[in-house]
């Protein structure tokens with residue numbers, strides 16, 4: 001393997017800047033933001049509310065044009081939707097008039113393609129939805145709908161999975177189950193995953209590294225390695241190491257907010273570090 005192949009990240013964000021046109025003028029969401037994600041790595045992005053996490057993730061997907069800077073997948077420019085990149089959102093976005101199988105088939109129908117049925121069945125089994133293909137979304141719990149959304153995203157066999165607060169709407173127990181499920185799936189087939197979360201516990205449980213963003217206009221201010229072996233048990237969450245890491249990151253986020261709010265009259269948003 002050449003040196004270039006060894007050091008080339010799977011996904012690279014280089015000096016990304018994105019500004020939105022709003023009625024009150026241009027709003028700079030992220031500014032000179034860079035992040036490299038290695039192949040097979042799970043990286044979480046955390047930061048104060050409104051710092052530009054979603055903007056950064058959508059830019060990585062190719063669905064948002066950057067104002068300047070670039071996103072590279074395996075060294076190639078990402079400048080539009082890319083089948084190598086799957087996405088999961090906080091809302092499962094299942095079509096209510098289609099059953100689960102039909103929802104999973106839907107994007108393939110649009111592309112005039114057919115899913116690999118054996119792969120989809122395997123995924124459904126792994127997320128505990130085997131036999132639920134005929135169920136309508138209203139017959140599925142929130143957790144089951146999110147699992148279906150995960151299957152839909154993975155049915156394309158993407159090499160990168162981008163997840164925007166995917167389990168934020170679920171109760172704490174279901175969320176823990178989902179985190180364990182994601183780790184199990186990842187250990188069987190290690191896709192590169194970038195995850196936005198407001199939960200530092202979730203970030204620590206799932207990630208190899210955690211990128212902390214500064215307040216808007218956001219950039220990656222620090223990166224923390226998460227040193228725990230896999231598979232991770234929920235018991236590690238009660239250890240001093242996790243407690244200390246949580247506090248370090250929380251201080252970075254809240255400290256950033258405090259220094260920012262000390263300079264402005266904005267009210268702090270408490271969502272950032274649960």
Ligand SMILES: Nc1ncnc2c1ncn2[C@@H]1O[C@H](COP(=O)(O)OP(=O)(O)OP(=O)(O)O)[C@@H](O)[C@H]1O
Nearest residue numbers: 020021022027029048049050051052053054055056
């Ligand atoms: N389409 C848009 N048009 C105008 N402004 C936008 C748009 N999308 C996001 N913004 C603004 O850009 C900034 C960053 O938003 P973004 O959603 O990326 O932050 P975030 O860190 O993901 O927020 P949160 O943690 O609250 O979900 C915010 O001030 C937001 O209001």
